[in-house]
Amino acid sequence: MAIAKVMGTEVEYGITIKGDPDFDPISSCVLLVNAYREDHAGEILWDYDQENPLADARGFQVDGEKYTPNQQENIARNKTLVNGARYYVDHAHPEYSCPEVTNVRDLVIHEKAGERILEMSRREANALLPPPAQMLIYKNNSDRKGNSYGSHENYLMDRRTSFKQIVEHLMPFFVTRQIFCGAGKVGAENRSQAVDFQISQRADFFETEVALDTMVKRPIINTRDEPHADREKYRRLHVIVGDANLSEYTIYLRNGVTSLVLSMIEDGAIGKSLSLRDPVRAIKEVSHDPTCRSALQMDNGKRMSAVELQAAYLDMALAYTASGSTDPIVADVISKWEHALECLRRDPMELDGKIDWVMKKSMIESFMERKSLDWQSPQVEMLDLQYHDLRPDKGLYYLLERQGRAERIVDDAEISAAVRMPPQDTRAYFRGECLRKYGDAVFGVNWDSISFGVDGEPIKRILMAEPLKGTKAHVEELLESSPTAADLVKNLRA
Amino acid sequence: MHTTTTRQKSHADAAIAVIFSAAGSTQKQQPKKGGGEGGEADAKGPQKLAKKGKELKEDMDALVDEIDEVLEENAEEFVKNYVQRGGE
Numbered sequence: 001m002a003i004a005k006v007m008g009t010e011v012e013y014g015i016t017i018k019g020d021p022d023f024d025p026i027s028s029c030v031l032l033v034n035a036y037r038e039d040h041a042g043e044i045l046w047d048y049d050q051e052n053p054l055a056d057a058r059g060f061q062v063d064g065e066k067y068t069p070n071q072q073e074n075i076a077r078n079k080t081l082v083n084g085a086r087y088y089v090d091h092a093h094p095e096y097s098c099p100e101v102t103n104v105r106d107l108v109i110h111e112k113a114g115e116r117i118l119e120m121s122r123r124e125a126n127a128l129l130p131p132p133a134q135m136l137i138y139k140n141n142s143d144r145k146g147n148s149y150g151s152h153e154n155y156l157m158d159r160r161t162s163f164k165q166i167v168e169h170l171m172p173f174f175v176t177r178q179i180f181c182g183a184g185k186v187g188a189e190n191r192s193q194a195v196d197f198q199i200s201q202r203a204d205f206f207e208t209e210v211a212l213d214t215m216v217k218r219p220i221i222n223t224r225d226e227p228h229a230d231r232e233k234y235r236r237l238h239v240i241v242g243d244a245n246l247s248e249y250t251i252y253l254r255n256g257v258t259s260l261v262l263s264m265i266e267d268g269a270i271g272k273s274l275s276l277r278d279p280v281r282a283i284k285e286v287s288h289d290p291t292c293r294s295a296l297q298m299d300n301g302k303r304m305s306a307v308e309l310q311a312a313y314l315d316m317a318l319a320y321t322a323s324g325s326t327d328p329i330v331a332d333v334i335s336k337w338e339h340a341l342e343c344l345r346r347d348p349m350e351l352d353g354k355i356d357w358v359m360k361k362s363m364i365e366s367f368m369e370r371k372s373l374d375w376q377s378p379q380v381e382m383l384d385l386q387y388h389d390l391r392p393d394k395g396l397y398y399l400l401e402r403q404g405r406a407e408r409i410v411d412d413a414e415i416s417a418a419v420r421m422p423p424q425d426t427r428a429y430f431r432g433e434c435l436r437k438y439g440d441a442v443f444g445v446n447w448d449s450i451s452f453g454v455d456g457e458p459i460k461r462i463l464m465a466e467p468l469k470g471t472k473a474h475v476e477e478l479l480e481s482s483p484t485a486a487d488l489v490k491n492l493r494a
Numbered sequence: 495m496h497t498t499t500t501r502q503k504s505h506a507d508a509a510i511a512v513i514f515s516a517a518g519s520t521q522k523q524q525p526k527k528g529g530g531e532g533g534e535a536d537a538k539g540p541q542k543l544a545k546k547g548k549e550l551k552e553d554m555d556a557l558v559d560e561i562d563e564v565l566e567e568n569a570e571e572f573v574k575n576y577v578q579r580g581g582e
Binding site: 012014015016018021025090091092093143144145147148149150152214215216240363366367369370371378379381382383385386393394396399403405 | 554555557558560561564565566569570572573575576577578579580581582
């Protein structure tokens, strides 16, 4: 029986300092992350103790050095926020991991709240930079120089589902979902065949099918096995194949459809074998074809286009949800997925206003036509980048949104509330409220634990191995009856 | 609660308000679509289409003008200087 698809996304942002070509990205990230001040901001560690990035879901442990910063570095690079999010420096990128949510609508809200937080800290950090230096942040995945950074999704799964099954049924889905998830990109990279415009920012960078690494020889399916939860019960599927999306409609479809397909895999509802002969080749083939008509070679000798493959998943989803009442959000996701595939069959450009890559392509083509430019023009490359600029007055996605050219799923009031309030129905609630209420006494945090340092006593670590426990319903009373962290610890023991 | 935190909080509130007012209305927007109803067999058909075509062009021009106003001026240099370290 499929379990609730608790999910979250981690977005690595691009960072640059205009007017300072020799800027150091790591110290810029530290400046940025520390420029965001919350009331509770104390000296809180990210608790790396339980982390195990070398565990592979295929059942082994890879030999290697686990990186753990020293205490000072840790505190400088890691912020846990009162909305339950983690905002930190990951290698040379600022990264925002939104709090755990139970549904895709909340996912959109919280991923968007991350954009607001990045923009607010950017403004604060800029005030500290000597003019004319100006810090700029981009929600994208590629710098056109062969470097890529990720936008990852995480989905809670039942551990009893075999990883082999997950790989088999997910691979064709991941290769093709970019037709309604891609963020669009001018040009090609990483020794891929040249192209004017492609659907996905990331496709060119995938070199293997299944692997543990996330930074070199990237795999379509990542085997990282760090559940940050009860590891007898849960798997956290760590997805690295997606693009950074700005369109709410696109984020909604991306996580909505993927979580549905994962539930179907858990329930054994993927009856067809849709395996591709060469997924690594196919993911680029799909990306390099904005008409979405390219026929991909299947293992069974046939050929199917990306749209046909997605339609096969949709058919199974319709059958899966036919009996019994379907959650209204899931029903809405299916309806929009169906609509997207219909449009893609006729003319992908019908999805202008809904899907990032189509919006970007449409915008660039309008500009090119009016100004008589071609796909190699520097302004066209600039449009590609500036689409992802987080400044509300300069970012081109935000411009489209302002002009009513971007269909929305949520509203600004919901997003701004999520900047300071955690979701109420996951353990993020407990984490966020503890930080808000007892910030001074918090010693360390991780996704599945929070530790308090109370009055010279040994550090007390509270375990939160269940993502769906620690909700408002569970802990509101406890928090209300615990004015201090010492009270909380005492009451938890009682 | 001491005054510094209250100040920080209202400062953050002000920052959020500025960002959202810059980003425009909070209403859910529908995308502007040019596609007309077509298929009318009256004499005004071609005129209507021409008018629609003109509207679409003006619409596109308006978008391009807006983009022009905010697009980075030194595109070539900026794009050349945008280099990132590899991430996950």
